[in-house]
Amino acid sequence: MKKRTNKLRSHCPVNYGLEAFGDRWALLILRDIVFRGKRTYGEFLKSEEGFATNILASRLDHLIENGILQREGHETDGRKDIYSLTEKGLDLIPLLFEMVLWSAKYDSRSEAGRIIRLVELIRKDNRKISEKVIEQVKRGEAIVPEYLS
Amino acid sequence: MKKRTNKLRSHCPVNYGLEAFGDRWALLILRDIVFRGKRTYGEFLKSEEGFATNILASRLDHLIENGILQREGHETDGRKDIYSLTEKGLDLIPLLFEMVLWSAKYDSRSEAGRIIRLVELIRKDNRKISEKVIEQVKRGEAIVPEYLS
DNA sequence: ATAATTCACTTGCATATTGCAAGTAACAAC
DNA sequence: GTTGTTACTTGCAATATGCAAGTGAATTAT
Numbered sequence: 456m457k458k459r460t461n462k463l464r465s466h467c468p469v470n471y472g473l474e475a476f477g478d479r480w481a482l483l484i485l486r487d488i489v490f491r492g493k494r495t496y497g498e499f500l501k502s503e504e505g506f507a508t509n510i511l512a513s514r515l516d517h518l519i520e521n522g523i524l525q526r527e528g529h530e531t532d533g534r535k536d537i538y539s540l541t542e543k544g545l546d547l548i549p550l551l552f553e554m555v556l557w558s559a560k561y562d563s564r565s566e567a568g569r570i571i572r573l574v575e576l577i578r579k580d581n582r583k584i585s586e587k588v589i590e591q592v593k594r595g596e597a598i599v600p601e602y603l604s
Numbered sequence: 605m606k607k608r609t610n611k612l613r614s615h616c617p618v619n620y621g622l623e624a625f626g627d628r629w630a631l632l633i634l635r636d637i638v639f640r641g642k643r644t645y646g647e648f649l650k651s652e653e654g655f656a657t658n659i660l661a662s663r664l665d666h667l668i669e670n671g672i673l674q675r676e677g678h679e680t681d682g683r684k685d686i687y688s689l690t691e692k693g694l695d696l697i698p699l700l701f702e703m704v705l706w707s708a709k710y711d712s713r714s715e716a717g718r719i720i721r722l723v724e725l726i727r728k729d730n731r732k733i734s735e736k737v738i739e740q741v742k743r744g745e746a747i748v749p750e751y752l753s
Numbered sequence: 754a755t756a757a758t759t760c761a762c763t764t765g766c767a768t769a770t771t772g773c774a775a776g777t778a779a780c781a782a783c
Numbered sequence: 784g785t786t787g788t789t790a791c792t793t794g795c796a797a798t799a800t801g802c803a804a805g806t807g808a809a810t811t812a813t
C-alpha cells in the first residue's frame with residue numbers, strides 16, 4: 456500500500472478516509488476488534504480472510520501512524536502487545552455499520568444474516584446503536600455474541 | 605487490485621464491501637458522481653487526485669462488474685459513455701457521508717469545511733439527507749453547489 | 754540453569770499491481 | 784478527406800503483495 460509521505464493526494468474527506476484506512480485489510484482489523492474483541496497480533500492473524508504476517512504488521516503500523524489504533528504492552532506477557540481503538544478509531548464504527556447494512560442487502564450469502572438484530576438496530580438508528588457499541592468496545596467487549604441468531 | 609475470481613475471501617459484510625469498492629480509487633469515482641455530477645471517463649480523469657488512465661478504466665470496469673455502476677452510450681456523441689450509479693451504488697451514499705463526517709472531524713484541513721451545512725445535515729440524520737440526495741443523484745444533479753459556503 | 758516452544762514480527766524473493774508515457778481505434782469537427 | 788478528441792490499451796519500470804523461512808525476545812517445560 457502507498458506509504459504515507461506526509462502529503463495526501465487531496466484534503467477531500469473521501470480521499471482522507473481512503474488514505475487512512477482504505478485498503479483491503481485495514482478495516483478488517485477494526486472489524487475484528489469491534490465484532491470479535493480481538494486485541495493481539497496473533498488473534499488478528501486468525502481471520503477467515505487469511506492475513507499475511509508482513510501485511511498484518513504493515514497495516515497495524517499504518518493504523519497506528521494514522522491515529523486510529525494504539526498499541527501498549529501486555530500486562531503480564533512481554534512477548535505480546537495489545538492493540539485497541541483510539542477515539543478516532545472508535546468513530547469509524549458508524550461507517551463499519553453502514554458497510555454491514557449495505558452488504559446485508561446486496562450479498563445474498565452474507566454472514567450479516569447471523570446478526571440480524573444488530574442489522575435492524577443499525578437500520579433503525581445507526582448513530583444511536585453506534586454510541587452504545589462504542590462504549591462496549593471501550594470496555595473491551597466483543598459485540599457479536601450478543602447479537603448471534 | 606485483486607481481480608475478482610468469483611470467490612470472495614469471505615462473506616463477512618465488511619469484507620464484501622472491501623472487495624466491491626475497497627481500494628484507494630473506487631470510492632472517488634462515486635464521490636465525483638454524487639458531489640460533482642460527473643458522468644464521463646474524461647470528467648473522472650480530471651480529479652485533484654490524478655487518476656492514471658489504466659487505473660480509472662480498471663476501476664470503472666470493476667464497479668460495473670460489481671453492479672455498483674452502469675454504463676450506457678452517450679445520446680449524441682458515439683465516442684463517449686455515460687456512467688451512473690445503480691440502486692446498489694446509490695445505496696453507498698450513507699457510507700460516503702459517514703466518511704465525510706469522520707474526515708471533517710479528524711482532518712483539520714478538510715475540504716468538508718466548504719460544505720458545512722451538508723455536514724451538519726449528515727450528523728443530524730444521515731439516513732434522511734441520504735434519501736434526499738439519492739433522489740438528486742438519480743436526476744443527475746451534483747450536490748456540492750447547493751451546499752458550498 | 755537450560756532447552757523447547759511461543760509470539761511478533763522481518764527477510765528474501767517471486768508474483769501481481771500500479772502508474773507513466775506513448776500509442777490506437779472510433780468518432781466528431783471542419 | 785484531414786485533424787482533433789475521447790476512451791481507452793499497451794509496454795515497461797517501480798512498487799506492493801504475500802509465501803515460506805528465519806529471528807529475537809519472552810514464556811514455559813524440564
